[in-house]
Amino acid sequence: MFTIGLVTVASIWPSRLNADSELGMLLGFDSERIAKTYPVKDVASAGEMAKLLYRLDRLPIEKIEQIADLDQGQMTISVSDALRIKGKIEEISLITVPEKLVEFLEMERFVRLQIASEDSDDRSAVEVFTSRLPSDAVVGDRVRGVGICLNKSGGAVATAPLQWFPASPKNVGWKLLSEAGVDVGSLSSVAARNRKPLTGEDTEIFYHMLAAAADMKDHREAPKPIHAVDLLRDPIAYTGEWISLEVETIQITRIAVVEPTRQQQLGSDHYYQIDAIGDLGNIVVEIAPTKDSGGKPATFENRYPVSLVCKTLPAWLEERIEQQAGTDSIVTPLTVPVTIDGFFYRLWSYSSEYMRQFGGGDQFGPLVIVANVTNREPSDADIVGVRRIGWIAAFAMGLGIFALLLWSFIVARRDRAVAQRRHQREAEQLEFPDESL
Template sequence: MSGWRNRRATATVRNDRNTQILVALLILLVGPTHAIGESDLRLLLGFDSERIKQTWPADNEDSIGELAKLLYRIDRISSGKLDQIAKSDAQRDARVLGDVVMVAGVIQSIRSIAVPPQLVEFLEFGRIIELRIEQDPVGVGPAITLFTTGLPTAAKSGDRVLSKAMMIAGTQNGVLQAVAAPRVTWLPATPRRVGWQLLSQQGVDLGNLAAVAARNRKPLSHEDTAIFYDLLVAADGIEGSNTAPRIQVPRPASINAVDLLRRPTDFTGEWIQIDLQTIQLTRIEVQDTVRQEQLGADHYYQIDAIGDLGNVVVKIAPVEGSGAEPALFEKRYPVSIVCKTLPAWLRQRIGEPENDDAVVTQLTIPVTVDGFFFRLWSYSSEYMRQFGGGDQFGPLLMAAEIHSREVTDPDPIGVRMIGWIAALATGIAVLGLLVWSFIVARRDREVQRIRKQHEAEHLQLPEQNELDSRSE
């Protein structure tokens, strides 16, 4: 019986997948002239109104199974597509099942629902998270039920969540009853780190940071894309702009390259400060229109720099089987910085307008960088090719502020100080010589006076007859 149920579940899931593929092909064939192909999530997912009704309430195996299948498909819809559908659905006079709505509020309770065992292998997740959410404005109206597969394990009651979600139950007294959502944006009430607090204030989904830390020493991939741009925008927002004031931030934790290499997971998303020396500036073009909209620009900058290692020597093992020696890094180590905009002093220094098409600029400047640590990322380099061709890994930071430590005064204070000390020493020497000459002269006069006095006291006059005889 169990085997028959598994075979039946397998066939059902396969049929669902085939239906989804056929629907996607139909949408491509119909083209943009049919609005439903662009805006109706029900058609895109292969769930009509009647099938959506079978997901709620999720209180038995059949309804939970249908809900799990719905969430499986929702998780594979891009955020950009959901945004597009949400804008279209918002133009309707009345909400209907399958519409995409925005949900924002505070978690009241969290419950885990087991997915039917026969579906776990195919859906690739074993639980559904049920959240009871008190929607904004908090305290107004009843709570809403939100189902999702993506909630950080650290989330708890009192934390805020945001998500675009699909209506799976109608309204009651004008309030939504239940929605199904892809991964929600998690904004903890009490972030553990200063950096997390700053990111949360700017709406960054902290739930993605754990996944970022798990990809240390790996190349950047599509999994990094959304959170990469989120942190890039958040870092730029720290400094402020003409339309937004500068965020009041605490002093960043002062660290060095060794700290990031030894304990990268401890610093993921953290607000840090590090001293570096720049090597090269590269303008990176953003081709994806969705990311351009997210970034608010069609480019950003990458600065290749080096950080001090002190007496630490870093060894990177060669590619297995290459027979090469480990790559050694002494005294300094490569660090990568990315930023949405360049500080005014740097634009002036390189003579590059903000919208210039220049791609690469060589520059060597000692700087102090305040920003968010992303992770250790790996990349190919000419240096590593000398040791068997393995990838090099290094820290990647999103810069909020970049301060120059370069001495720009033509007469640095150190030079002036040396001059002052030399002049003072010369003056003291001359004064000492004069004082010594005065003391020596005074002593000579005193000795001469004493000698004359001594001679006068011991002067012997001749006898009177001798004087008389001499006078004759």
């Protein structure tokens, strides 16, 4: 398998993070040009703002954050400085992009909102412009982001797409992720990549969810019990959901995390991928071959591959790996029935030898980011218990057979007695002919 290397807002004072206008230079917006973007009061200013947002969206967010961190301690704010913002939505509206720019910018409108500081001592409103916001975002939801200062007071900021933390998440998984600081707004784009390989677009949220799941080993929120076929039938409905799934492990691989940024984000230089099999019940899954390959559909009956990833393994599983392959093992074949709790990520695709037998094409399967792995093998106590139950059952069966034989014997004796009495009565009542006649 492939390994996974008008909304009103309460405002917030942005954190001051001056970077000597480096961000403005990268974007091609000096102070004079930024002055043409704000306030957005006509077609010309709307067009300039749309162009600024277009460029912000195409600059790596890590780079903007890097710039923002360079001079966080300065006391003054200047136009084109990098600013962090965080707060609660109070107001939101949409601004139309000039028609002549729509095709070029691939944007028909952008978002204007105000946010309120979560700090009760600071109620200064910040006007925020961003290219988009999740369609489910409402007043009261929290947002967080980084962008470029539009005025000297820091009260207006143009940002890269904001992170979104809904006040009323649609399910338990979204609630847990939001509380852990994971950008729930990114899940819609994750779902849009179903049945596609993992790409750079997955990197940020994948590692964030992997780190968040590791902190939820003892979480009391009950996961939603599901079957593998549920994830195949409706993956979008389960994206980010907190689930429980029974599978059987096949192979465990330790994956190295090389990039320092991801090591810091994850808090580790590796994680684990578990290749497993989930039960399909009576469902048969067919994957069509590639076009013009002439192959037949690949068929899966009863069981289907499921991919699991986790930051760490439970002690019992580490011990099992050490016993079987040693502590330095990278890949360990290991078959164990387990129950996992975790977050469904999406269906991902990967090349496989099995699919090549049917004309090629990628196989797709569920990818789950795991918090807990529980062994479903019977324990010694369970085995003793089963034996005791077997002995009791055998004894009960023996008693049953004995009782049946005893009942048959009693019934047989009773039947013989009844027959004998009947014959006696018949003999007394019938007049037999005289033998002398």
